[in-house]
Amino acid sequence: MKATQLLQKVVNRVSQATTRKRVSPVLTRIPEPMRDLAIKGEYLRVFPYPTERVIGDYQTEPFITRSTKIVTLGSCFAQELSKWLVTHNFNCLKDEWGVIYSPKSLAQIVQYSFDSANWGPSEPMWMLDSKYYFPYLKSADHSGPRLLGASEDEARSSLREHFKRSQSAMKEADVAVWTLGLTELWRNKRDGYAYYAIPYPQIFNADVHEFHSLNYEEVIECLEFSIQTCKSNNPKLKIILSVSPIPLSMSFRSHLGPYVATQYSKSILHAAALRLTEKYDHVSYMPSYELVRNDPRANYTSDGRHVTRSCVDLVMDSFKKLYVLESA
Known part of the structure; x- marks a missing residue:
């Protein structure tokens, strides 16, 4: 079912729910x-909750146009958003x-983008099969850590170029x-730097590498x-x-199991994100x-x-309603 059909369906449901004489x-x-505020804030007794009501009740000020320079960072879902933006000429x-x-x-990305001189993990690179890899980013093809080069000099040069491009993108962006994505990570015990994922078997050392799940304060x-x-830059x-x-694709919190661990991660991230939108005027929530x-x-x-393609379309249609100016 197309996103427009889904939206029409929920519009009809909202109309039915809100016109009941109750x-x-x-x-x-x-x-x-x-009383008026309470009526507006009353939870509709309907499932699934109408998308139009979710978006209609959530108050934002649109500020994005076709010329707004947008950069996306994050999990797999961020890549879906990026693809949609490119496809729709943003x-x-x-x-x-x-x-x-x-x-x-x-x-860590923000740190090395704006303060690369103080970027100093004790494991700046991993060597696998005689090649150098950056253990703090995933490769574009999702096959493992990001390849830097076949020699140490090539790897260092590649890393310097990446730092420059990263800073440039963050300085150029308007939004x-x-x-x-999650709170679970693997890190170096000595310096606390977090890897893109658990170290490979030929790299892993229990005396050096440890699992950690970020708590609310750390997030x-x-x-x-x-x-x-x-913001300062x-x-x-x-x-x-x-x-x-x-x-989560898997969890190392065996006492919780992957399903409960997922809810733990999402709950902390959700609470932190909304808290920061209340604290900073230039930070919003989608x-x-x-x-x-x-x-x-x-x-x-x-x-x-x-998620399905129609789901991405539904979310991005909502994104447009919340953050894209009508003239765009």
Whole structure:
């Protein structure tokens, strides 16, 4: 079913739900000065929740035009957003980073983009099969860490060029869309730098590498560092935060299991993102997670993890309503 048909369907459902002659018992207990606000804020007794109501109730100020320079960073869902923006002729800057999952990885990218002199992980590169790799970014083809070169000199040169391109994109952007994926990561015990994923068997050392799941305070710290650093280096930048609806592919929190661990990650990321939109005027939120999870059967493919094309269209149509100026 096309996105337009889905939207018409939910519009009809909203119309039916909101025209019922029903007075909620709860409303009779609301003081008169607050009655209108309570009516507007009353949860509709309908499933799935109408998309038009979700978007209509969420108040934003559109600021994106076709010429707005947009950069996207984050999980697989961020790449879906980037593809859609390019296809629909928005000015989406080249993705220099590939898939990144955690707020810690985002903060590391921001650090080496604007302060490469102080970028100093104890494992700057991995050597695999006589080639040098950057263990903090995933390769474009998702096959492993990003390849830097066949020699150390080539690898260092490649890394310097990447740092320059990364800084250039972040300084050029008018809007950054950051899609937060998960809180689980693998890091170096000595310096705390987080890898793109668990180190390969030929690299892994239990005395050096450890699993960690970011808590709420750590997520806030990573995001605030990223927000403040980007803003100080690019004062015009506006940021839109979102939470990826893609579940974890696996979890190393065996006492929780992957399903509960997914909810743990998403809950922390969701709470942190919304908290920061309240704190910073230039930071907004895109409720893509809510839209997708609202109707899982309709929005996910048969693997239960990735979203359908019609779901992407539905989310991006909502993105346009919330953040794109009508003249665009």
